[in-house]
Amino acid sequence: MSDAMRTLAGRTVVVTGAARGVGRAIALACASAGARLILADILVDQLSETAAQLAAAGHVTRAVPxxxxxxxxxxxxxxxxxxxxxxxxxxxxxxxxxxxxxxxxFDAIEIDTWDRVMRVNVRGTWLVTRAMVPLMGAGRIVNVASDTALWGAPRLLAYTASKGAVISMTRSLARELGPRGIGITCIAPGIMRNEATEYVPAERHRLYETGRAVPGPQMPEDITDTVTFLLTPGALALTGQVLPVDAGFVFT
Known part of the structure; x- marks a missing residue:
């Protein structure tokens, strides 16, 4: 592949949650686009496997817990x-x-569960962003939210609220980071078929797969081209935007 086609050539990209599922697919796509990768996850063994696979394919990558x-x-x-x-x-x-x-x-959610979801999904996203911005020049940030926050998925309040917060943070941070030349966008996928969603009830999968404008299952690889584009210098004009990459389950 020529450098002209390697849209992330020479760029260093951090991907959190990169051990499996969506994060792993994003990491593979970024590597194929020429990025040097820093893979992060709490699942250390699976993270090492993903990093080893990328390294064996000739990509520059490091895994950091x-x-x-x-x-x-x-x-x-x-x-x-x-x-x-x-x-x-x-x-x-x-x-x-x-x-x-x-x-x-909503009235049966355990308080500890609510607090854990907010601690990881909201506070964690903020703290990682806060920690990485000082290392950026004219960088790009992509937050992964969920279209559940756009259509109001029932019986999923803690997660939906946390992803709504990620969307709001994206918009606020776009105004704070824009003067530094840093663009930040948010994607809102639907439920995908991967090892991380095997526990999801079959009826919820059917709801999505029959309700999309392009019917059928969505795979992690279906969103990766969008993410790699949003990491390029040319994506700055989209800063602050939320893109529902869910095959048309939600229109905005």
Whole structure:
């Protein structure tokens, strides 16, 4: 592949939640587009496997453990990146937890569950962004939210609220980071078929797969071209935008 086709050539990209599923697919796509990758996840063994696969294919990559629920882990992660790479051109805030899809109604959610989802999905995304921005020049950030926050998915309140917060943070940060030349966008996929969603009730999968404008299952690979484009210099004009990449389940 020529450098002209390698849209992320020469750029260093951090992908959180890169051990499996959506994050792994994003990492593979970024590597194919020429990026040097820093892969982060709490699932250390699977993270190492993903990094080894990329390295075997000739891609430049490092795996660094990261626990979004632990502020000290995030500080240590940033220090590691600063020491080894020195700068970052792109950040994909993909890591998150989803609990109880199609599960308890709003008044049956455990407070500990609510707090854990917010701690990882909202506070963790903010803290990773805060830690990476000082290492960026004219960088690009892509937050991975969910279209559940756009259509109001029932029986999923903690997760839906957390992803709504990620969308709001994206818009606010676009105004704060724009003067620095940093663009930040948000994608809102629907439920995808991968190992991370095997527990999702079959009826919720059917709801999506029959309700999309392009019917059928959505795979992690279906969103990766969008993410790689949003990490390029040419995506700055889209800063602050939320893109529902869900094959037309939600229109905005």
């Amino acid at each position: 990261l626990d979004l629920a632990d502020p000290e882990s995030i500080v240590a992660f940033a220090a590691d990146v600063a020491a080894h790479e020195g700068r970052v051109d792109g950040l994909v805030n993909n890591a998150a937890i989803a609990t109880g899809i199609g599960g308890p109604e």
